[in-house]
Ligand SMILES: O=C(O)CCC(=O)C(=O)O
């Protein structure tokens with residue numbers, strides 16, 4: 001696929017800081033990418049408590065400098081995902097104009113990622129490509145005030161390592177279809193958190209059309225990109241209610257690390 005992607009057309013209603021592009025990769029490319037991901041050498045996998053990941057483009061030092069290494073051909077040649085991301089224009093103001101670092105997360109059904117921020121090492125734009133499964137993705141904000149008292153009856157709130165409290169009701173929710181790209185920019189990147197609930201199916205309300213049923217007592221969350229969805233099943237379920245089962249999902253988190261070590265002098269060539 002080599003069409004030009006029109007970023008403004010993908011703007012997610014309700015924000016100026018997120019863009020959703022369905023079918024960013026084709027079905028054939030998706031199948032090929034998943035095969036290459038699964039076939040990656042064992043040492044490329046890093047096992048975390050609740051998911052596995054691979055890192056491509058290099059390793060980060062503790063002071064946020066990238067020690068670069070070559071991207072695999074399946075990211076920058078065939079298909080040339082990096083060039084395709086450059087063409088969206090989303091990285092136009094970043095140091096390298098395109099991502100130089102990709103984290104590949106694998107989520108089995110029932111796995112997710114806690115609300116978190118991506119940190120200051122990266123230019124504040126992230127392109128996330130979803131493969132293999134749909135999933136509802138939430139953006140959260142920090143609470144302005146102290147945590148509610150124990151008897152407030154509210155849903156439990158998460159407290160980050162920095163001691164700040166997260167409002168468990170998302171500020172924005174999107175349904176990420178397989179093969180889609182979501183781009184998160186600006187303060188949605190730098191001041192908000194994002195996460196995916198660890199569930200084996202995303203449930204959509206039939207009494208409140210266009211809303212996903214949240215976990216606990218967080219309520220029903222409007223799917224902000226509903227008019228941008230491309231899959232017939234996804235459109236139908238998101239609009240009328242129903243269930244989208246989570247299959248194994250792979251996501252490519254593509255970012256530009258601003259500071260890159262000059263490896264020419266490290267005896268590389
Ligand atoms: O899998 C996703 O869509 C999100 C991954 C993510 O937030 C991250 O790698 O920092």
Ligand SMILES: [Fe+2]
Nearest residue numbers: 116117118194
């Ligand atoms: Fe993240």
